Amino acid sequence: MPDTSFLIPLLLQGVLAPFAAAAIAALALRRAVGGPAATALAVAAGFLTSYAATVQGAWSLSPQSAMDWQPWVVLAAVGGALLVDRAPAGVRLFLARAVLGVLLSFVVVWPAIGSLGAVKASTAAVVAGIVIAAAWSVRTRGLFAGDTHPLQLAIIAGGAGLAMMLDSSQTPGRLAGALAVALAACAVIGRFRTPAGSAAVGTTLLVLGSLLLQAQVYAGFPLVYVALLAAATVADIAPALLASRGRSAITWRAKAASIALTLVPVAVVVGLAVKGMQDSGGY
């Protein structure tokens, strides 16, 4: 009989716990705070439940490492996402998102300043924050048919998680997987019809960005993987533009193309990570 001592905790911590927490939160909050905010809060609840179950010594009141900071980053991400979306659309909204992205990214790279130096660490935080804000702004400009579906974000988070786990960033990888599961739970509760909404998109991108930044800065997760995953967040821009020009007849095709285009860079990243693991012999 196969040894399930590794698999069962992984399923409990990374799948069942975030799914249940996100689903309960989405159901409970839907009427209280409205759909979009409920989705963002449910994603955060699912992620934090998995974090508490996965990371030993979690919720440190005196965070030392980037992973110690992660729950506070998530809380700030969801709170910040709900808050900045009140800013008027346009440049000010983008700037508000960029400031939030840079601040949270800086929290992630802060413990590495001693090794990286202030300039390199700050540059990484600024670039990460701006990329997150740009992806968030593009995804919520109304270009995408039916807005952003939670499963589309789940594909990116799940692929990123798998790639990080294959590339030796086990804990960030597992947590990215939990983020994907939380998004899937929101999709189920929304009967696969409810879009993610701006706050949930922002929360997801901020949390996933912080995990990828951790993996890159602290464990050498390849930059090309990060770039491909960032591209995946807006890979469906072309069919979205076509659909937004009134070609309603091809909307379903645009949606299919949208998912396919999102899948391509994600699949490439996972493929590269599998090859990298095989080349190093696995262990």
Next chain:
Amino acid sequence: MNAFAFPIAAAALSLAGAAFANTAPAPAPAGTYKIDAVHSGAFFEVGHLGGVSRFMGRFRDMSGELVVDAPEKTRVKVEVKTDSVDSNHDGLDKHLKSPDFFSAVQYPTMTFTSTGLTLNPAGEGTLAGNLTLRGVTKPVTFKLRHVGTGKGMKGEQRVGYVATGTIKRTDFGVNFGAPNAATDDVDLRINIEAVKQ
């Protein structure tokens, strides 16, 4: 046993005993010694998969200093670069350097600073001190063996020690996969050869 066997065996044991007594190393001359990184090493060993087998790795970059004096004045300081961890497997090395284990970017060094030393005439004793790993400092006590004292190729004074001990990695925040993937108890062995300055 025939009549001659006992005296022969006794003589052999006596010779062996004399030889063993002679293995006690000459005391190291007092002074400051610098660790010779080429002939020194820091090794760790854990039980893999909760104890199915013993898995060993090492750190390739180690430096430090010994001040040899009377035991109460003797001091040892060892610094190990966590980025130099070597498990003989590139993929595993990358994981060991990550925040799941040594977090080499945030904590590039692991240090040991002695606080007390005992050494008997046979060259065996204990080395107590503070081990700092991942920013956590805990007292640890190693078993210490003075291996030898002698001259190098250029006539320089050299001295060798081996320190062995066991720590719990979770005490230092190295929690990943404990104890199912790798045991909490980690055996450490530090082989030191140092050159008198």
